[in-house]
Amino acid sequence: MTNWDSLASWWELEIVTDPAYREDVLPLLGDLVGSMPAGVVLDLGCGEGQGARSVGGTVVGIDSSHVLLRSANRVIPVVQA
Numbered sequence: 001m002t003n004w005d006s007l008a009s010w011w012e013l014e015i016v017t018d019p020a021y022r023e024d025v026l027p028l029l030g031d032l033v034g035s036m037p038a039g040v041v042l043d044l045g046c047g048e049g050q051g052a053r054s055v056g057g058t059v060v061g062i063d064s065s066h067v068l069l070r071s072a073n074r075v076i077p078v079v080q081a
């Protein structure tokens, strides 16, 4: 299994800032979550939390990477699993 702690700085510097996320991925996520009943959202594989920041509301992030969860935890409660 990939150790995402070792990829965390690359992910945060190169991928999270990729315009494709802002222009394509996050709007799709917003459409998906927006079509669901209100409630707590579990973001499985939340990474550094960009999805949670994007959809807002009550989101709990779950991820295996301690490094990425430290970033996510600035905006949402997180669980390492």
Ligand SMILES: C[S@@+](CC[C@H](N)C(=O)[O-])C[C@H]1O[C@@H](n2cnc3c(N)ncnc32)[C@H](O)[C@@H]1O
Pocket (backbone or CB within 6 Å): 004, 044, 045, 046, 047, 048, 049, 050, 051, 062, 063, 064, 065, 068, 081
């Ligand atoms: C491609 S990244 C996507 C991160 C985030 N969803 C986003 O769109 O920015 C995949 C994430 O899933 C997490 N992940 C991968 N396999 C996992 C597993 N078996 N259990 C928990 N988290 C896992 C990684 O640590 C990483 O943060």
